[in-house]
Amino acid sequence: MPQKDTYGLLDFLPYLLNQAAEESSLAFQEVYKGRYGMLRTEWRVLFHLGMYGQMTAKEIGERSRMHKTKISRAVQRLSERRFLTRTRDDKDRRSEHLDLTSAGLAAYRDLRKVAEDYDAKLESQFTRGEVAMLRVMLRRLAGMG
Numbered sequence: 001m002p003q004k005d006t007y008g009l010l011d012f013l014p015y016l017l018n019q020a021a022e023e024s025s026l027a028f029q030e031v032y033k034g035r036y037g038m039l040r041t042e043w044r045v046l047f048h049l050g051m052y053g054q055m056t057a058k059e060i061g062e063r064s065r066m067h068k069t070k071i072s073r074a075v076q077r078l079s080e081r082r083f084l085t086r087t088r089d090d091k092d093r094r095s096e097h098l099d100l101t102s103a104g105l106a107a108y109r110d111l112r113k114v115a116e117d118y119d120a121k122l123e124s125q126f127t128r129g130e131v132a133m134l135r136v137m138l139r140r141l142a143g144m145g
Contacts, residue, residue: 017141028118036107037081041066041074043111046100049084050108054099056089083107 009015025040032043048060055063057071064071075098078084083104089095100108123131139145 024122028115031114031118032111035110039074039077041070042077045071045074045078045098046083046104046108046111047115049098049100050105050112054097056095056097058095060098078104 029040032038036043038046044064044066045060048063049055052063057068057075060066061068061071075084075086075096079086081103082101085099085101086096087099089097126134136145
């Protein structure tokens with residue numbers, strides 16, 4: 001009979017982080033998927049353009065750490081839905097400048113409000129100090145601080 005393994009998967013930090021990320025993003029996912037039919041990579045591209053203005057796919061990839069293939073697919077879908085425009089760079093014909101259309105900007109503003117409210121709801125489970133510490137620790141683990 002095999003011996004029972006006592007390794008604590010439920011305490012394994014990568015497992016816990018993944019479970020927390022999945023659980024905490026489900027309700028927000030329902031909104032961007034339900035209202036706009038977007039996938040996770042699409043709302044992330046939309047948010048980068050909404051937050052920073054005109055960018056290239058390469059710049060989005062550097063900021064978001066998303067793979068260029070996923071960004072390319074997201075850009076294509078957002079373009080088809082008329083949420084963004086693509087303008088070829090005069091100096092580098094392989095690069096495109098991406099910008100939100102008025103429909104894309106409206107979707108961004110709508111989802112940003114939902115995200116702010118959802119973030120506040122998540123924060124309400126903790127004290128201000130716990131929220132601040134959690135953000136510091138998660139940024140550190142993500143290599144962002």
